[in-house]
Amino acid sequence: MRLDQLQPICVAGEWRLGTGARYATLYPATGEAVTELHAASADDVEAAIAGAHQAFLHSGWAQRKPHERAAVLYRVAQLIREQSEELAQLQRLDNGKPIKETRALVASAAGTFQFFAAACETLEEVITPSRGDFVTMSVYEPMGVVAAITPWNSPIASEAQKMAPALAAGNAVVVKPAEITPLAALALARICDEAGVPKGLISILPGKGSVIGDLLTRHPLVKRVSFTGGTSTGKHIARIAADKMMPVSMELGGKSPTIVLDDADLDHAVAGVLYGIFSSSGESCIAGSRLFVARPLYEQFMQRLVTGARAIRIGDPADEHTLMGPLISAAHRQSVERYVDLGLSEGGQLLTGGERPSGGIFDQGYFYTPTIIAGLGNSARLCQEEVFGPVLVAMPFDDEAELLAQANDSTYALAAGIWSRDFQRAWRLGRALQAGTVWINTYKQFSISTPFGGWRDSGLGREKGRLGILQYMEQKSLYWGLNQQPIAWAPAVQE
Numbered sequence: 001m002r003l004d005q006l007q008p009i010c011v012a013g014e015w016r017l018g019t020g021a022r023y024a025t026l027y028p029a030t031g032e033a034v035t036e037l038h039a040a041s042a043d044d045v046e047a048a049i050a051g052a053h054q055a056f057l058h059s060g061w062a063q064r065k066p067h068e069r070a071a072v073l074y075r076v077a078q079l080i081r082e083q084s085e086e087l088a089q090l091q092r093l094d095n096g097k098p099i100k101e102t103r104a105l106v107a108s109a110a111g112t113f114q115f116f117a118a119a120c121e122t123l124e125e126v127i128t129p130s131r132g133d134f135v136t137m138s139v140y141e142p143m144g145v146v147a148a149i150t151p152w153n154s155p156i157a158s159e160a161q162k163m164a165p166a167l168a169a170g171n172a173v174v175v176k177p178a179e180i181t182p183l184a185a186l187a188l189a190r191i192c193d194e195a196g197v198p199k200g201l202i203s204i205l206p207g208k209g210s211v212i213g214d215l216l217t218r219h220p221l222v223k224r225v226s227f228t229g230g231t232s233t234g235k236h237i238a239r240i241a242a243d244k245m246m247p248v249s250m251e252l253g254g255k256s257p258t259i260v261l262d263d264a265d266l267d268h269a270v271a272g273v274l275y276g277i278f279s280s281s282g283e284s285c286i287a288g289s290r291l292f293v294a295r296p297l298y299e300q301f302m303q304r305l306v307t308g309a310r311a312i313r314i315g316d317p318a319d320e321h322t323l324m325g326p327l328i329s330a331a332h333r334q335s336v337e338r339y340v341d342l343g344l345s346e347g348g349q350l351l352t353g354g355e356r357p358s359g360g361i362f363d364q365g366y367f368y369t370p371t372i373i374a375g376l377g378n379s380a381r382l383c384q385e386e387v388f389g390p391v392l393v394a395m396p397f398d399d400e401a402e403l404l405a406q407a408n409d410s411t412y413a414l415a416a417g418i419w420s421r422d423f424q425r426a427w428r429l430g431r432a433l434q435a436g437t438v439w440i441n442t443y444k445q446f447s448i449s450t451p452f453g454g455w456r457d458s459g460l461g462r463e464k465g466r467l468g469i470l471q472y473m474e475q476k477s478l479y480w481g482l483n484q485q486p487i488a489w490a491p492a493v494q495e
């Protein structure tokens with residue numbers, strides 16, 4: 001499938017060609033062009049922000065009652081569901097994920113709009129305990145123009161996760177999707193138009209991060225950046241934000257440990273570890289890429305894991321039975337290969353994978369086999385750096401203290417997994433692991449109602465959860481004086 005038109009972009013509600021360089025987006029399974037578009041230019045950024053600012057001030061969106069804004073967002077959720085198959089196919093073409101996965105991402109995007117519609121209409125502002133002759137209240141105001149910068153690995157879900165709360169809070173939102181995967185964000189903006197989000201409140205500006213993302217971050221009218229992407233990019237944005245004293249939220253990289261204790265249910269643990277690292281071809285911030293297995297189980301567990309990894313069906317993302325599609329690009333596959341070479345040069349042993357499959361579609365797209373490497377210590381670079389591909393490093397461990405020290409020994413702290421039938425051990429470890437999310441006897445499950453984010457180099461702030469909407473609002477305290485007399489300190493002044 002090829003979309004034959006040159007795709008317009010959305011600049012403060014105007015659908016028109018970008019004025020930046022023309023480029024093609026590629027289907028990672030075949031390397032063929034899906035469509036072409038003109039990237040946004042610096043002028044487009046300026047127009048989008050100016051238009052967003054005007055829409056924020058004059059469209060009346062921020063002044064609508066919460067239940068009225070919510071009604072529009074419920075409609076967005078409904079339209080996403082009505083167009084779900086089309087969106088899932090578009091997302092598949094955009095980033096090459098298997099159709100089963102892209103359907104789940106689309107469903108999650110609809111759920112996100114529904115959830116933040118509900119969060120919007122149920123958000124409470126509170127009367128705080130009074131400590132004087134006044135009533136004190138804590139209320140929330142929208143910020144104005146906010147920017148959302150997203151990566152290529154789960155576009156529609158990442159964009160919904162930022163657009164829905166930003167709009168629910170009453171803001172205008174300028175989205176900078178990854179240059180190579182702009183189609184889902186554009187489709188979401190069309191749906192928001194159709195649902196009745198006022199014109200100008202949304203812009204979608206595909207283009208280079210170092211140009212468009214940078215301009216957005218520096219712009220004085222942009223009051224918050226919500227960023228998902230790599231840690232070094234996140235730090236760069238945070239430095240710019242510091243100069244503007246602008247709040248940011250950062251969803252960054254990970255190198256998440258998965259722990260299999262000696263009392264784990266092995267069927268569950270094997271399935272969970274395989275899913276945790278190899279689903280989405282490992283292109284997932286929460287991929288369980290460091291595996292720690294209790295030594296008594298290690299040999300048996302690794303044998304089962306290797307057999308399982310070899311049985312994973314890789315192939316055409318359009319095929320309903322495909323579990324692993326291609327990697328996002330030729331350049332990214334090379335980067336994954338360099339990491340595998342590095343791990344082997346550090347002394348790792350390849351248990352399975354480490355190659356490009358060949359024949360048929362494999363010769364066209366950017367496929368790579370599920371790869372497991374053993375024999376490295378946790379300090380090896382392959383255990384410390386994010387590969388963002390289907391590469392698992394496995395290590396045995398002897399006791400809990402050593403395990404915890406190693407599992408926590410990472411600049412990242414995004415997620416972790418524990419497989420154990422012993423409730424008390426799992427509780428102890430779950431509380432001691434340093435990570436934004438810990439899964440116990442499950443992995444990589446999500447709920448929009450539960451906060452998500454990372455510690456340390458994995459991020460700042462939390463998305464999702466009822467309070468996720470507050471990321472896009474400023475808190476304000478109101479004091480209502482009740483005293484019948486003038487403030488006693490002031491001298492009495494007669495007319």
Ligand code: NAD
Nearest residue numbers: 150151152177178209210213214229230233251252253285
């Ligand atoms: P990236 O940091 O290269 O790009 C992310 C986004 O930032 C893109 O839109 C890009 O164009 C933009 N960007 C790049 N340079 C910029 C700059 N100087 N100023 C402003 N914006 C800029 O990341 P990627 O390669 O697209 O995505 C992979 C990374 O994202 C991985 O590290 C992964 O772990 C992380 N990620 C994190 C989460 C999470 O929720 N924690 C989720 C998905 C992906």
